[in-house]
Amino acid sequence: MLEVKELCHTYLTEDREAVAALDTIDLVIEAGEFVAIVGPSGCGKTTLLNIAAGLETHEGTGSITVMGHEPAPGRSGVGYMLARDCLLPWRRAIDNAALALELHGVGKRERLRRATDALAAVQLAGFESAYPAQLSQGMRQRVALARVFAENPELILLDEPFSALDAQTRLVAQDAFVGLWERHRATVVLVTHDLAEAVALADRVVLMTARPGRIKEIVDIDLPRPRTGEAWAADPQFQRVYQNLWKSLKEEVARTLDTGAQRLQKELSA
Numbered sequence: 030m031l032e033v034k035e036l037c038h039t040y041l042t043e044d045r046e047a048v049a050a051l052d053t054i055d056l057v058i059e060a061g062e063f064v065a066i067v068g069p070s071g072c073g074k075t076t077l078l079n080i081a082a083g084l085e086t087h088e089g090t091g092s093i094t095v096m097g098h099e100p101a102p103g104r105s106g107v108g109y110m111l112a113r114d115c116l117l118p119w120r121r122a123i124d125n126a127a128l129a130l131e132l133h134g135v136g137k138r139e140r141l142r143r144a145t146d147a148l149a150a151v152q153l154a155g156f157e158s159a160y161p162a163q164l165s166q167g168m169r170q171r172v173a174l175a176r177v178f179a180e181n182p183e184l185i186l187l188d189e190p191f192s193a194l195d196a197q198t199r200l201v202a203q204d205a206f207v208g209l210w211e212r213h214r215a216t217v218v219l220v221t222h223d224l225a226e227a228v229a230l231a232d233r234v235v236l237m238t239a240r241p242g243r244i245k246e247i248v249d250i251d252l253p254r255p256r257t258g259e260a261w262a263a264d265p266q267f268q269r270v271y272q273n274l275w276k277s278l279k280e281e282v283a284r285t286l287d288t289g290a291q292r293l294q295k296e297l298s299a
């Protein structure tokens with residue numbers, strides 16, 4: 030579904046400074062897998078996802094293919110979701126949920142049927158006619174989830190989809206997401222800062238180093254499914270996997286903070 034081979038990516042800033050964002054990334058994601066990517070801030074998680082989505086042009090060596098093709102924006106079969114819900118305020122929930130289907134030319138009756146079904150799956154039956162301003166943030170994010178799943182994509186790329194939500198709302202949205210995923214079994218690549226979320230949801234967690242992002246380790250998560258927010262939090266196996274991963278991630282976070290502090294010190298003394 031996704032094949033990344035020795036991928037390096039360098040940004041060129043406006044002052045012509047080269048910023049190495051990704052360094053020799055090798056990753057193969059099979060159909061139906063749920064993979065979470067974690068790493069310290071600025072390690073290149075979003076860059077990797079954006080390259081896969083075709084939203085960022087790959088500048089550097091190595092290669093990446095998505096369903097056997099070069100990445101391209103708006104590719105049919107690939108869904109993308111961000112921390113911001115990106116709903117259109119002038120459209121009702123149902124028309125927002127049906128948006129991707131409309132853009133891909135699905136007929137009105139069929140797209141409304143699929144959008145209604147997807148809204149019901151995220152517990153928003155009865156809210157089809159509501160406008161985004163009439164919904165809470167958690168409800169809006171669930172409309173955005175419905176929009177992704179209504180299209181029935183084979184691959185779903187998620188960049189911090191729950192990070193803007195408060196802790197309780199996040200658990201509800203995560204459960205809605207897992208419920209939908211267990212029905213559809215799409216391949217999922219989830220970028221998250223939330224290590225607990227990564228361990229709770231994914232089959233594999235990819236841990237990246239501080240920038241330039243390399244893969245430090247890939248950990249299989251063998252916790253039983255179906256997984257719900259209440260079940261995993263108290264699970265000793267979950268706690269063990271979480272602690273091991275956190276130990277490794279903490280080192281990279283510390284490296285990022287050290288580098289940031291050194292840069293600031295240099296700027297202040299210049």
Ligand SMILES: Nc1ncnc2c1ncn2[C@@H]1O[C@H](COP(=O)(O)OP(=O)(O)OP(=O)(O)O)[C@@H](O)[C@H]1O
Nearest residue numbers: 040041042048050069070071072073074075076240
């Ligand atoms: N357009 C750009 N031009 C120059 N540098 C960039 C650009 N976009 C990102 N970067 C730099 O590339 C690095 C990786 O950024 P990226 O957003 O992929 O990291 P991230 O791991 O997703 O960070 P966060 O967790 O904070 O969202 C960062 O150092 C960032 O400053």
